[in-house]
Amino acid sequence: MEDSTRDGPTLMSVRDDLIRQEDTIVFSLIERAKYPRNCNVYSTSFLSEIGDVVESPSLIDLFVKESEDLHAKIGMYDNQAEVPFFPHDLPKPIFTPQNQAHLSFLNPVASASANVSKLIWKMYLEQLLPLLTQEGDDGNYASTLACDLLCLQALSKRIHYGKFVAEVKFRAAPDDYSFHIRNKNSDALMELLTFEKVENIVKARVENKGRLFGHNISLHDGEEDGYKVDPCLFSHLYGEWVIPYTKLVQVDYLLHRSLT
Numbered sequence: 091m092e093d094s095t096r097d098g099p100t101l102m103s104v105r106d107d108l109i110r111q112e113d114t115i116v117f118s119l120i121e122r123a124k125y126p127r128n129c130n131v132y133s134t135s136f137l138s139e140i141g142d143v144v145e146s147p148s149l150i151d152l153f154v155k156e157s158e159d160l161h162a163k164i165g166m167y168d169n170q171a172e173v174p175f176f177p178h179d180l181p182k183p184i185f186t187p188q189n190q191a192h193l194s195f196l197n198p199v200a201s202a203s204a205n206v207s208k209l210i211w212k213m214y215l216e217q218l219l220p221l222l223t224q225e226g227d228d229g230n231y232a233s234t235l236a237c238d239l240l241c242l243q244a245l246s247k248r249i250h251y252g253k254f255v256a257e258v259k260f261r262a263a264p265d266d267y268s269f270h271i272r273n274k275n276s277d278a279l280m281e282l283l284t285f286e287k288v289e290n291i292v293k294a295r296v297e298n299k300g301r302l303f304g305h306n307i308s309l310h311d312g313e314e315d316g317y318k319v320d321p322c323l324f325s326h327l328y329g330e331w332v333i334p335y336t337k338l339v340q341v342d343y344l345l346h347r348s349l350t
C-alpha cells in the first residue's frame with residue numbers, strides 16, 4: 091500500500107474517511123427527524139401562493155442555491171470531494187489557499203463527469219424524507235432547511251467520494267481496470283470494484299451507529315428507551331441508495347478516466 095501522505099489517499103485512508111462520514115450522515119439525519127415533514131419547504135407553489143414572488147422556486151431550491159453560492163466564495167468547490175447541487179453561475183472563490191497539493195488527485199475529466207446530484211436530490215426529497223420524518227407542519231421552516239442542507243451535503247459528499255475510491259482502486263490495479271475501460275465494459279468494472287463483504291460491514295455499522303447516536307436514554311427503570319430514528323433506516327438508506335450510487339459514481343469515473 092502506498093504512503094497516503096506522499097502519494098495521496100489510499101484505499102484504506104479513503105475507507106476511513108467514508109467511515110467518519112457515516113457519523114455526519116447519521117447525526118444530520120437524526121437532527122432532521124426532530125422536525126415534521128414541513129412539505130411547504132419543498133413546494134414550488136408555496137412562495138407564489140403567499141404572493142411574495144412571481145416566479146416560484148421552492149424554499150429548498152432557494153436555500154441550497156444561496157448557500158452554495160456562499161460556500162463557493164470560500165472555495166468549497168475547489169475541493170474535488172464537494173459537488174454542488176446548483177453548479178451554474180457559482181461565484182469565484184475570494185481567496186486561494188497556499189497549499190493546494192490535495193486538489194489534484196483525481197482525473198479532472200472523469201471527476202467532472204461522475205455526477206449523481208440529481209439522483210441524490212430526488213431520492214432525499216421523495217424517498218428518504220417520507221421514511222425519516224413524521225407527517226405534519228410545525229412552521230419551523232428555517233430550522234428544517236438548515237437540517238436539509240446538512241443532510242444533502244453529507245450524502246452528496248459521501249456518494250461522490252466514489253471518485254476517490256475509483257481512483258485508488260485504479261492505481262492499485264491499473265492493468266485490470268484499463269482493460270475494461272478500453273472495452274467500455276461497465277458491468278465488468280462494476281464487478282471488479284465491488285466488495286460485497288465490505289458493503290455488508292458498512293450496512294451493519296451504520297445501523298449500529300443509528301442505534302448508538304439516536305438512543306433515547308431514560309432515567310427510570312422499566313421505561314422504554316427507544317430511538318430517535320429507527321436504526322434500520324440507516325442500513326436501508328445505505329443498501330438502497332448510498333452504496334449503489336457510490337458505485338455508479340465509481341463506474342462513471344472510471345469510464346471517463348484517461349489511460350495515459
Ligand SMILES: C=C(O[C@@H]1C=C(C(=O)O)C=C[C@H]1O)C(=O)O
Nearest residue numbers: 255283284285288289292333336
Ligand atoms: C467504497 C467502496 O466500493 C464499493 C462500495 C462500497 C460503499 O459504497 O460503501 C463498499 C464496497 C464496495 O463494494 C469500497 O471498496 O470501499
